[in-house]
Amino acid sequence: MNNYNFSTINDKDFEILVLDLLNEEFGLNLQDFKVGKDKGIDLRFSTSENNNSIVVQAKHYLKSSVKTLLRKLEKEELPKVLYLKPDRYIIATSQELSAKEKDYIKNLFTPYIKTSNDVFSSQDFNRLLRKHKNIEKKHFKLWFSSSHIISNILNNAIEGRTKSYLERIKLKIPLL
The missing domain is CATH 1.20.5 (Single alpha-helices involved in coiled-coils or other helix-helix interfaces)
Incomplete structure (x- = not known):
């Protein structure tokens, strides 16, 4: 059983991995965008009623602490989400998170994060990679670790x- 720490992929690779895993898991067709200022949108799913129906923010924080991640989410990402008003907001991070930390993030972004299941950590991505072997095969840079x-x-x-x-x-x- 592989347990990746995602250290062999860069920020954009992590975004694409998140895109592939969430699309596979939920049957979505998330959009991704070029690298640059994203105004709080790394990935999204649009409907005729809301261009930002589902917004995903991917945070690949390899050498940062969870405390740094939480501070960044609160200070920088929360105002963007309040402006975007998505129907559903998903946080994806390469950090390991505890149940308490997931609940904190969920509560911070209520009502946009519906449940703590919409906060994806490295543990969740490893579980999804075990479930969706085709995605693991596709992302060869993971193999290096x-x-x-x-x-x-x-x-x-x-x-x-x-x-x-x-x-x-x-x-x-x-x-x-």
């Missing part, structure tokens, strides 16, 4: 060459 996957790749290559070599030998045996 997993000795298990690197070992599988190397072993599969050796096994493939060995099978090929044995087949060639079998073909030559009748000639002897």
Whole structure:
């Protein structure tokens, strides 16, 4: 079982990983945007009634503390969400979060975050990657932090060459 810390991917890679996992998990068609000032929107789902029906903010805070993340959400992201007024707001972070920290974030963004399940942490993304193996395969940069996957790749290559070599030998045996 792989347990990624997401240290081998950059901010944009993390956004795309979040996009792929949330689309797969919820059957959405989230939009992503170019790198730059996003006015609080990293990903979104639009409807005819609300361009910002679902807004996702991805925070890839590798070397920061949870305290720094919470302060940034409160000081910088909350005013943007109040302006956007999404039907649903989702926070996605590469940080590990406790139940208490998820509840704090949910309460901070009420009524836009509907439940603490809309606060995704590294633990949640690891669970989703185990569930959606196709997404894990697609995001090869994740593999660099997993000795298990690197070992599988190397072993599969050796096994493939060995099978090929044995087949060639079998073909030559009748000639002897």
